[in-house]
Amino acid sequence: MIQRFIELGEGYGDVFELCELANLNKNRIHHAFIFTSKKEDKEYFSIAVALKPINNANFFPIYICREGIPNTAQVPKRLLAFKKTLEDIQIQPIQIDIKHSSTFVDTNLFYQYIIGVLRLNHLIPPLQ
Incomplete structure (x- = not known):
């Protein structure tokens, strides 16, 4: 099974696109994730x-808005919008701490790292 990240952007207007994607595909959602990095x-x-x-x-797509939402004292509105969308469709997001993408030389290596983390935690299906 091909598991691939599809980057929608870095979390500005793209968050609302991801929310709409989740709404339209609520029957297909395997999991929703909130990744935290420093x-x-x-x-x-x-x-x-x-x-x-x-x-x-x-093909197992994972749509992502990468590292565009800074953690501030007040919960960011974009993160609240994502959580509200998931709440409306009764999906509980899984929160995971990961390395920041700047740690990796290439974005593809970053995505392979996350796929490895998700597979090790049995959050996405293994390769077949």
């Missing part, structure tokens, strides 16, 4: 939705 003592959120494959397709 860079230079600042914390950032990435949000993602993993969708089940369609029919017999061998």
Whole structure:
């Protein structure tokens, strides 16, 4: 099974696109994720939705808005919008601490790292 991240952006207007994607595909949602990472003592959120494959397709997409939501004293409105969308469709997000993408030379390596973390925790299906 091909498991691939599809980056919608870095969490500005793209959060609302991800929310709409979750609403339209609520029956296909495998899991929703809130990833937390640190860079230079600042914390950032990435949000993602993993969708089940369609029919017999061998493709497992994970849509993500990467590290565009800074963790501030007040909960960011974009994160609240994502949580509200998930609450409306009765999906509980899974929160995971990960390394920041700047730790990796290439974004593809970053996404392979997250896929490894998700597989090890049995949050996405193993390779077949």
